Amino acid sequence: SYVLTQPPSVSVAPGQTATISCGGSNIGSKSVHWYQQKPGQAPVFVVYDDSARPSGTPERFSGSNSGNTATLTISRVEAGDEADYYCQVWDSYSDHVIFGGGTKLTVL
């Protein structure tokens, strides 16, 4: 089955840029969605279709996807961005939804 690999944790100082990777075989051919989950809350999507932002997601959040890696980039990180972030794709071969293991973003 298709596997998505994320770093368990990323730490960044306020105002700096956080980069969260999501690795998968030829993931560049898939549509990647990113979810933010704060403690005690349900996840919400912050980027979809690799790089599109829903209304309500700050422009500081951006996404890219090429080759074997998709990336969520958060510029000018704020304390409120501290959360777990998950990448997700749909595997067309199995019709399964696949999540990455999640990355805990810590704002120092």
Added chain:
Amino acid sequence: EVQLVESGGGLVQPGGSLRLSCAVSGFSLSDFWMKWVRQAPGKGLEWVATIKQDGSEKYYVDSVKGRFTISTDNAKGSLYLQMDSLRADDTALYYCVRGTGTARIPNIATLLYNWGQGTLVIVSS
């Protein structure tokens, strides 16, 4: 306003059964693919099951296939997850999720658009 409210969670012994419900409002189940996603304590998200709008297609993660059944009652506005032969590793917070297509893949609900707050299932003796 779209709302999804899960219920039915609780403590159950290994081998037992539980039926989760998700009451939806603000949209019709006949218009959207629906999903269940779970999260074990302190762990990541795991997709569990998907059902097409008309119930004609259902998909399950391998670990629950043959034990869990997803269904809907459009008239009642409810999504269900019947869970049988429960195991300790089924312990998790179970989320009801509305899916939707996107510009890249419009006909498949690849995006998990709206989430409920979850209902906790604990499988333990």
